[in-house]
Amino acid sequence: MDVQWLLVCHGLLTALVLVSFFCGQWPIFQGTFIQRIHFFITFGAYDNLRRFIYFACGSRGGNVMLSVEYYCCDRPNPVLQLIYLLIIGGTYYFIAKSSFSYIPGYYLSGMHRYTSFLAVGVAILLFLLTSFSDPGTVSSANFSQYISAYPYDNIIFSEKECSTCKIPKPARSKHCSICNRCVARFDHHCGWMNNCIGERNIGYFMAFILWHFLVCMYGVVALALVLAGRLKELKVIYILTAYYGIENSFRSLAPHVVQWLLSAYNTQILIMMFLAIISLLLAGFFTYHAKLCLTNTTTNESFKWQDYLQWQRKVKEAKASAEALKASLGELNQERKPQESKWIAFFRRSRLEELEVVKNNIYDRGFLNNIGEVLYPLSIRRSFGINKSKSG
Incomplete structure (x- = not known):
């Protein structure tokens, strides 16, 4: 059973890594551990490695790493x-x-x-x-x-x-x-x-x-x-x-x-x-x-x-807000109107909607x-x- 569980864990881990790498930026995974794994795979792991290289090898090792990065990411x-x-x-x-x-x-x-x-x-x-x-x-x-x-x-x-x-x-x-x-x-x-x-x-x-x-x-x-x-x-x-x-x-x-x-x-x-x-x-x-x-x-x-x-x-929301503000200011100069029913006000759609x-x-x-x-x-x-x- 140890081999079987090892295979199951390997398959689940492979699926998690692949889904996180390819789909981690999808809106459905926003704020989840999938997004955090995606960030670690695509940026966090490399950033930590870069910091370690600079700490262990100094600027010369960092420059070599930047050259490799330029070749792999910025050039065909x-x-x-x-x-x-x-x-x-x-x-x-x-x-x-x-x-x-x-x-x-x-x-x-x-x-x-x-x-x-x-x-x-x-x-x-x-x-x-x-x-x-x-x-x-x-x-x-x-x-x-x-x-x-x-x-x-x-x-x-x-x-x-x-x-x-x-x-x-x-x-x-x-x-x-x-x-x-x-x-x-x-x-x-x-x-x-x-x-x-x-x-x-x-x-x-x-x-x-x-x-x-x-x-x-x-x-x-x-x-x-x-x-x-x-x-x-x-x-x-x-x-x-x-x-x-x-x-x-x-x-x-x-x-x-x-x-x-x-x-x-x-x-x-x-x-x-x-x-x-x-x-x-x-x-x-x-x-x-x-x-x-x-x-x-x-x-x-x-x-x-x-x-x-x-x-x-x-832009349209800003215009609608400006018109609503202008209309409310205009109502202040008019006679007081009968108070609108709370139910009508509740179900009435906002202009922004x-x-x-x-x-x-x-x-x-x-x-x-x-x-x-x-x-x-x-x-x-x-x-x-x-x-x-x-x-x-």
């Missing part, structure tokens, strides 16, 4: 790309080493040896396409075409020049401080890809997330079928009921079956738990980006809209056109090329 580097390849390669290796000897089995055919390799191969291909494709770099040669493709809405995007590139900034573009370039329809900079996610590779990025979710779920189901096949082939249920006298019911058999699986196939169960947690995180990440794509909004724009709507709400701030996204052209823009970017369409030749 392949560190996370190598970690991704290590994770996917290591996971596939452990699956192959621990489970391929049971394939073909009672529920799985030998074909799954090759389909699993194909699934991982496609995952790596999508990773390479997203990592090394042009996200839509804006230059002095093509900025006019991007300006014609994405008009300014004069709300969150207005006509101005990039202070670094010294060229006009098209709407929906952003200068990436890590890659040191302006990117059209900028979504975010992805460290795992060592590349920006923009107009030309957002489709690859979405396919990458979806395919990895499907691969993780496929791995969970395949390993579950392997274990189910071992139960059938070794006649575990029959042995438990016939030789150990255990009642043939799910409630009676489940603890003994789980105990047997944890002791005999702990590697497979550990991998299943890891893949299940990753698949849940990928499902949430894909759902978030799919919602953005369906409304033709980028991650960068979503933050801009939040700031704009919050500012507009504050009636405020409504509308998000006017001119780039939202309906979900079909929005999906088409992700799959077939404006910059590679024929009309884009015609405009380019005309402007030339």
Whole structure:
């Protein structure tokens, strides 16, 4: 039982760390220990390490650490790309080493040896396409075409020049401080890809997330079928009921079956738990980006809209408060009115509650056109090329 509890604790700790790292900033976890763990993983641990390095090694050791930080966080580097390849390669290796000897089995055919390799191969291909494709770099040669493709809405995007590139900034573009370039329809900079996610590779990025979710779920189901096949082939249920006298019911058999699986196939169960947690995180990440794509909004724009709507709400609240104050001062100069019923005053909505701030996204052209823009970017369409030749 010690090994079983160790595996359970390991799985719970892995889930806690992954959820805290990827989801600790979500509003639902605000003020909870999940947020505090996220802060420790992303900032606190590094800050304590930096203080220790300065204390133990002095300024020279601190400068070396700052140089490493600059390389890893502020400049393009392949560190996370190598970690991704290590994770996917290591996971596939452990699956192959621990489970391929049971394939073909009672529920799985030998074909799954090759389909699993194909699934991982496609995952790596999508990773390479997203990592090394042009996200839509804006230059002095093509900025006019991007300006014609994405008009300014004069709300969150207005006509101005990039202070670094010294060229006009098209709407929906952003200068990436890590890659040191302006990117059209900028979504975010992805460290795992060592590349920006923009107009030309957002489709690859979405396919990458979806395919990895499907691969993780496929791995969970395949390993579950392997274990189910071992139960059938070794006649575990029959042995438990016939030789150990255990009642043939799910409630009676489940603890003994789980105990047997944890002791005999702990590697497979550990991998299943890891893949299940990753698949849940990928499902949430894909759902978030799919919602953005369906409304033709980028991650960068979503933050801009939040700031704009919050500012507009504050302005309207200030105006409503000023009007209410002006109205109350005007009533002082009038005759005393009959006192309003307390029930009417209680149920009457405040003017501040009636405020409504509308998000006017001119780039939202309906979900079909929005999906088409992700799959077939404006910059590679024929009309884009015609405009380019005309402007030339």
